[in-house]
Structure formats: structure tokens, C-alpha cells
Amino acid sequence: MATILTLAGDGIGPEIMTQAIDVLEAVNKKFALGLTLESGLIGGVAIDATGEPLPEETLTRARAADAVLLGAVGGPKWDSIERSKRPERGLLKIRGELGLFANLRVAKLYSQLANASSIKPEIISGLDLLIVRELTGGIYFGEPRGIRTLENGEQQGYNTMVYSTSEIQRIGKVAFELAKTRAQAAGTAPKVCSVDKANVLEVTELWKQTMIEMQQADYSDVALSHMYADNACMQLIKDPKQFDVMVTGNMFGDILSDEAAMLTGSIGMLPSASLDEAGKGMYEPCHGSAPDIAGQDKANPLATILSVAMMLRYTFKQEKAAQAIEQAVSDVLDDGLRTVDILDRNEEGLKQVGCQEMGQAVLTKL
Amino acid sequence: MATILTLAGDGIGPEIMTQAIDVLEAVNKKFALGLTLESGLIGGVAIDATGEPLPEETLTRARAADAVLLGAVGGPKWDSIERSKRPERGLLKIRGELGLFANLRVAKLYSQLANASSIKPEIISGLDLLIVRELTGGIYFGEPRGIRTLENGEQQGYNTMVYSTSEIQRIGKVAFELAKTRAQAAGTAPKVCSVDKANVLEVTELWKQTMIEMQQADYSDVALSHMYADNACMQLIKDPKQFDVMVTGNMFGDILSDEAAMLTGSIGMLPSASLDEAGKGMYEPCHGSAPDIAGQDKANPLATILSVAMMLRYTFKQEKAAQAIEQAVSDVLDDGLRTVDILDRNEEGLKQVGCQEMGQAVLTKL
Ligand SMILES: CC(C)[C@H](C(=O)O)[C@@H](O)C(=O)O
Numbered sequence: 001m002a003t004i005l006t007l008a009g010d011g012i013g014p015e016i017m018t019q020a021i022d023v024l025e026a027v028n029k030k031f032a033l034g035l036t037l038e039s040g041l042i043g044g045v046a047i048d049a050t051g052e053p054l055p056e057e058t059l060t061r062a063r064a065a066d067a068v069l070l071g072a073v074g075g076p077k078w079d080s081i082e083r084s085k086r087p088e089r090g091l092l093k094i095r096g097e098l099g100l101f102a103n104l105r106v107a108k109l110y111s112q113l114a115n116a117s118s119i120k121p122e123i124i125s126g127l128d129l130l131i132v133r134e135l136t137g138g139i140y141f142g143e144p145r146g147i148r149t150l151e152n153g154e155q156q157g158y159n160t161m162v163y164s165t166s167e168i169q170r171i172g173k174v175a176f177e178l179a180k181t182r183a184q185a186a187g188t189a190p191k192v193c194s195v196d197k198a199n200v201l202e203v204t205e206l207w208k209q210t211m212i213e214m215q216q217a218d219y220s221d222v223a224l225s226h227m228y229a230d231n232a233c234m235q236l237i238k239d240p241k242q243f244d245v246m247v248t249g250n251m252f253g254d255i256l257s258d259e260a261a262m263l264t265g266s267i268g269m270l271p272s273a274s275l276d277e278a279g280k281g282m283y284e285p286c287h288g289s290a291p292d293i294a295g296q297d298k299a300n301p302l303a304t305i306l307s308v309a310m311m312l313r314y315t316f317k318q319e320k321a322a323q324a325i326e327q328a329v330s331d332v333l334d335d336g337l338r339t340v341d342i343l344d345r346n347e348e349g350l351k352q353v354g355c356q357e358m359g360q361a362v363l364t365k366l
Numbered sequence: 367m368a369t370i371l372t373l374a375g376d377g378i379g380p381e382i383m384t385q386a387i388d389v390l391e392a393v394n395k396k397f398a399l400g401l402t403l404e405s406g407l408i409g410g411v412a413i414d415a416t417g418e419p420l421p422e423e424t425l426t427r428a429r430a431a432d433a434v435l436l437g438a439v440g441g442p443k444w445d446s447i448e449r450s451k452r453p454e455r456g457l458l459k460i461r462g463e464l465g466l467f468a469n470l471r472v473a474k475l476y477s478q479l480a481n482a483s484s485i486k487p488e489i490i491s492g493l494d495l496l497i498v499r500e501l502t503g504g505i506y507f508g509e510p511r512g513i514r515t516l517e518n519g520e521q522q523g524y525n526t527m528v529y530s531t532s533e534i535q536r537i538g539k540v541a542f543e544l545a546k547t548r549a550q551a552a553g554t555a556p557k558v559c560s561v562d563k564a565n566v567l568e569v570t571e572l573w574k575q576t577m578i579e580m581q582q583a584d585y586s587d588v589a590l591s592h593m594y595a596d597n598a599c600m601q602l603i604k605d606p607k608q609f610d611v612m613v614t615g616n617m618f619g620d621i622l623s624d625e626a627a628m629l630t631g632s633i634g635m636l637p638s639a640s641l642d643e644a645g646k647g648m649y650e651p652c653h654g655s656a657p658d659i660a661g662q663d664k665a666n667p668l669a670t671i672l673s674v675a676m677m678l679r680y681t682f683k684q685e686k687a688a689q690a691i692e693q694a695v696s697d698v699l700d701d702g703l704r705t706v707d708i709l710d711r712n713e714e715g716l717k718q719v720g721c722q723e724m725g726q727a728v729l730t731k732l
């Protein structure tokens with residue numbers, strides 16, 4: 001009997017989570033998955049209730065659970081709190097404490113939503129790219145870090161970008177393996193593009209060197225290329241379909257995965273998975289907590305619903321149930337249902353719906 | 367009598383520099399600027415000749431000159447040289463040694479080239495945005511840095527992202543001042559967007575705080591906004607015209623300025639300036655050395671020619687001469703001349719030309 005901990009969080013978190021839980025319970029029943037759901041606190045709501053963005057109790061229950069489903073954290077209400085207590089820290093801490101080093105972010109274009117993008121259709125039609133972001137190392141976790149006062153009285157801020165060979169190897173392995181799985185499914189040749197700034201940063205020189213050694217030793221069947229982060233950021237705009245799997249460190253991955261998501265024009269559609277070494281994971285939408293539309297039934301619940309599909313696929317190996325959800329999502333799009341973020345006002349036959357109506361429509365399809 | 371040191375560098379550097387020098391000499395004569403030109407070595411060609419990517423002699427002459435015009439550095443030939451001797455190190459070193467802390471990169475859409483972009487025309491038409499990148503600090507220069515062997519035998523790479531208040535203030539000042547100048551010229555209200563990752567990195571928290579204090583103390587007439595780097599990368603794709611001046615650190619600036627350049631679809635058109643505290647500067651195209659097309663008379667010399675215009679504007683305060691060059695460039699585009707990188711094969715009435723023909727056409731217009 002497996003347990004899932006749901007953490008709705010802040011902003012639109014609760015409303016999208018409600019819809020995702022309905023979907024999760026429906027497939028749980030339909031496919032007799034035997035999953036038990038629990039809920040807990042993280043982010044701003046946790047701060048309000050306990051003073052901590054990641055209370056001990058949540059962490060204990062997250063450790064005990066087989067998977068975590070997260071909504072979103074943060075909002076202006078908690079922006080002026082002391083640094084170490086902000087909602088974002090709760091997110092970083094749960095990633096670190098659970099060892100969720102492998103963050104998978106898919107930038108996939110739904111053909112029904114091709115017009116939502118600011119990119120020309122021919123550049124992005126059929127786009128389906130996976131960014132593998134290292135999530136528990138690099139400059140977001142590196143020590144020393146802080147703000148100190150210099151001898152001349154002025155202040156100095158500092159952070160450390162650091163990676164060891166073994167950290168690079170374990171994320172590299174995830175990327176190479178996923179490239180093979182994806183290529184097999186698509187009937188193409190597997191390829192990985194590793195993104196670094198090896199011409200300037202020593203830490204990414206080690207990154208690049210380690211990727212090269214891994215490819216030579218264990219993945220000679222996967223084509224490995226390298227790109228500097230600045231160039232990768234350009235190439236994603238110029239010709240995103242040149243990529244299949246991209247692998248990179250925490251900070252470059254943060255930036256590039258958001259850029260890739262925006263290429264599709266519908267970040268409200270994109271799920272993500274953060275996995276540990278045993279395949280246990282935390283699943284969450286790529287978008288944030290959108291405090292400006294919170295509580296207005298405007299949010300798009302599909303990224304969270306698709307995160308449930310990823311969870312069933314990666315943690316519970318329930319490919320059929322995962323596909324059923326993905327199909328249901330595609331079906332409601334075919335029916336012309338759109339939350340406001342993915343609504344194209346120039347297109348005929350669409351129906352604008354709220355968060356709840358969208359979630360229930362997916363449920364009906366299931 | 368002012369001196370300009372030209373450093374052609376590698377790849378397409380020499381051919382684009384030849385055209386830029388022709389243009390520079392023409393305006394020198396026409397506007398009686400009294401400029402003297404010298405040339406020197408940097409990058410791979412300098413390594414081949416002296417063993418160093420930035421020979422002492424070049425540095426001495428760069429210090430003595432009033433401005434430097436750079437082509438591009440680097441290429442596969444020098445990629446396996448020991449780290450500290452690579453062409454890129456010469457570029458970083460000259461920036462650091464000359465104190466060129468303010469890097470100005472303009473992403474401007476030439477209406478004649480609107481189709482070259484992969485972005486939909488309505489998103490980018492009229493785009494004219496300035497990225498102010500800090501160029502001599504942050505993680506590209508921070509110490510400690512290196513690759514070490516850990517006790518357990520594996521390797522660890524590390525770099526340090528570091529900024530002090532005064533470093534942030536001097537680049538902030540450049541951004542605020544330029545926002546005012548630009549707004550005055552355009553008849554709009556001045557605005558600056560400062561890009562950081564203050565929700566995670568302490569060094570950028572100091573950055574954000576310092577910008578806020580500057581705005582309150584000295585620039586209350588400039589609207590200041592803040593954006594996380596990952597979001598900025600998305601917003602540049604979604605709605606780049608929301609920005610006028612963006613200011614950020616060395617690494618985020620590297621990435622965002624390349625992204626912004628690619629929005630225009632014609633990075634072969636974009637010049638940059640790197641200035642010290644006295645307004646002395648190094649000017650260079652935003653594009654790289656493009657070794658794959660070097661020596662084939664295919665390169666676009668316009669970014670380097672437009673860099674000459676920036677030099678005349680910022681270092682020599684010769685606005686008229688600068689505008690004459692910019693007008694001549696616009697005129698050749700109006701005439702339909704296109705190097706291959708900006709050629710739209712679906713458009714009628716265009717003429718594909720080489721590097722030399724393009725440069726000479728600008729000269730004729732002058
Ligand atoms: C909220 C923030 C800490 C987080 C990150 O930078 O990792 C977010 O941007 C993300 O990408 O999940």
C-alpha cells in the first residue's frame with residue numbers, strides 16, 4: 001500500500017491541487033492502484049501555521065511517503081520575511097533533504113495550443129524536449145554563502161557553485177538513460193546535449209569532462225554534444241527542435257527549463273518530476289503560485305494533473321494509468337476547453353472555463 | 367589626437383575588421399575626427415604568435431589607446447590548450463585589466479529584417495532594448511575557483527559568485543543614467559528592470575537591495591522593477607517589449623543578452639560596448655568568431671561597423687558621425703543587400719552579398 005503526500009502550498013496551489021486530487025482518486029479506483037493520499041503544509045501556509053516553510057512534520061511524512069505531489073509555493077505576503085524562513089527555502093529544503101537530485105522538465109507543444117506561443121509555428125510544431133536539471137547541488141546549495149561586511153565597511157555577497165564528479169555522474173546517468181528510453185519510444189537515435197560554461201567556469205569544465213568520460217565508458221550508443229549556456233539560450237529560440245534531452249546544472253537548468261517552457265507558450269500545461277536515486281519523487285507543475293489570480297478559479301490545473309501522470313509513470317510504474325490521464329487531458333483540449341492562460345481569442349469554437357470546470361472535464365473523460 | 371587599437375582576433379574577425387576599419391577611416395576623414403588607428407593581437411592568433419591569448423604588448427597598447435575595436439576570439443584550433451591560455455581568457459583578461467565593467471548590449475530589431483526572427487512579428491516589431499551587463503565581476507571573475515581532488519579521491523570543481531556594494535552601485539548608475547538618456551530621446555518614462563535570483567542567492571539579494579537603495583536615494587524619477595533570472599528569460603520570449611533597460615550581473619547578463627539578441631533573429635547586426643569608469647571603451651560585435659565560415663567572405667560585417675558607431679558615440683562623443691554610420695547601414699538594408707545570415711529567401715528583391723561587398727556598400731552610402 002503506497003502513500004502520496006499532497007502539499008498544496010500557496011497562491012493557486014490549493015485550487016489546482018483539488019482538481020489533481022480528484023483525478024488521482026479517480027485513476028486510483030479505476031486502475032486499482034491502492035494508493036493512499038495524505039496532505040501536509042509547505043511554503044507560506046506552513047509559515048503562517050508553524051513559523052517554518054518546511055515544518056519537521058511535513059518532512060517526516062514526506063520521507064515516509066512514496067511520492068509527493070506539490071502545488072506551488074510563495075507570494076508577496078511572505079517576501080519580507082527573514083531570508084532563511086521564506087517559502088522558497090521550504091522548496092529548496094525538501095528537494096535537498098529528500099535527495100531529489102534529478103529534475104525532469106518536459107517542454108512539449110500540444111498541437112491544439114500551437115498558437116499560444118510567441119514563436120513561429122514552424123519553429124516549434126511537434127516540439128517535445130526534456131530538460132534534465134541537477135536539483136540538489138550547484139550554486140543553489142553551495143557553501144560558503146552569505147553577505148558579509150568588508151574591512152572598508154561595504155557589504156559583499158557571495159555564493160559558491162560547486163559540483164563533484166559523483167554528483168555529475170548520477171545526473172548524467174539519468175540523462176543518458178532517459179535519452180535511450182525516449183529514442184526507443186520515438187524510433188530515433190538517442191542524443192544528449194550537455195550545457196555548461198566550460199570556457200569560463202572551472203566547475204562546468206569538470207562537468208563537461210565527466211560527461212565526456214561517461215559517454216565514452218558507458219554510453220557510446222548515445223550521441224553527446226556540448227553547448228555553452230549562453231549559446232543554448234539562443235539555440236532554444238532559433239531552433240529548439242535540434243534538441244531531445246538537455247542536461248545541465250541547477251542554475252542553468254532553472255533558466256533553460258523556464259525558457260523552454262515558454263517556447264510552448266503554455267507553461268500552464270507543463271509538469272515536472274524531481275527524483276531521488278531510488279525513483280521516489282516529488283511532482284509539481286512548472287509554473288509558480290500566481291498570487292495575482294489565486295482564489296479566482298482562473299488557474300490552469302492541467303500541469304498539476306499531468307504531474308500526477310508523471311508520478312504514476314516514474315514512481316509507480318503505472319504506464320497505463322499515466323497514459324489514461326494524458327489522453328483525457330488531450331481530449332478536453334480537443335473539445336475546445338481552455339483556461340484563460342491558454343485561450344486564443346482569435347480561434348473559433350473554444351470555450352473558456354475555470355480551474356474547476358477544467359479539472360472536472362478531465363475527470364469525466366477518465 | 368586619439369588612438370584606436372584594433373584587435374581583429376580569430377575566425378571571421380579579420381574580414382569583418384577590414385570592413386569596419388574602412389568605415390572608420392572614412393568617417394575619420396569626413397568628420398575630421400583626427401583618430402589614429404593601430405592594430406594588435408588577441409586570442410588564438412596571439413597564442414600562435416606569442417604563446418599568450420593577451421600578450422603584454424597588446425595590453426600595454428590597449429591601456430594607452432582611447433578605445434579598442436575587437437573582432438572576435440576563439441576557435442576549435444585552440445580548444446584543447448591548457449585552460450589559462452585559451453583565447454577566451456584573453457578576452458576576459460582585457461576586460462578585467464582595462465576595468466571595462468559596463469557592457470552595453472542593444473537588442474534592436476531592424477524593421478527591414480523583421481522576418482529573420484523565429485518570434486512572431488507582432489511580439490518583436492519595434493523592439494529596442496538595452497541590456498547592461500556587469501562585466502568584470504561576479505562568477506566569471508570570482509575567487510576561489512578551480513578543480514581540486516577531494517579526500518575520497520573524486521574531483522570537485524568550484525567557482526564563486528561575488529559582488530560588493532560598490533561594484534553593484536557603479537553598474538547600477540550606468541543603467542539608471544542610460545535609462546534616463548534613452549527615455550529622453552524616445553519621449554517616454556525611464557525604467558530599469560534589475561534581474562537577480564534573490565530568492566535563492568545571497569549575492570543577488572545584495573544586488574537587489576543595492577538597486578532599491580540607489581533608486582530611492584538618487585533615481586526616484588526612474589521606475590525600477592525586479593525580476594528573477596528564470597522569469598526574465600521567459601518574459602523576454604513572451605513579451606520583450608515590456609523592457610527598456612535591463613541591468614544584471616556578469617553571468618545572467620551573458621545569458622540574457624544572447625537571448626535578447628536572438629529575439630531579433632539577426633545577431634549579425636548587434637554591436638556592444640564595454641566601458642570603464644572614464645568612458646573609455648572596447649567595442650565589439652555580439653556574435654562570435656564563427657570559425658565554420660571564416661575566410662569565405664560570408665560573414666556579416668554590420669555588427670562590427672555598428673560597433674564603430676557606438677565607439678564614436680560613447681567614447682568620442684561624436685553623435686553625428688555615429689548616426690551617419692547607422693544611417694548608412696539602414697540604407698544598405700533598404701537597398702535589399704543581405705549577407706547570408708540575414709537573408710530571407712522568401713522575400714522578393716533582396717540581393718545576397720558577401721562580407722566585403724556589404725562593407726563597401728556601407729562605405730559608398732557614407
Ligand atoms: C522558487 C525557486 C526556488 C525555484 C528554483 O529556482 O529552483 C523555481 O524557480 C523552480 O525552478 O522550481
Ligand SMILES: CC(C)[C@H](C(=O)O)[C@@H](O)C(=O)O
Nearest residue numbers: 199200230454455457458620
Ligand atoms: C567568450 C566568452 C568568454 C564571453 C563571455 O562569456 O563573456 C562571451 O560569451 C560574451 O558574452 O562576450
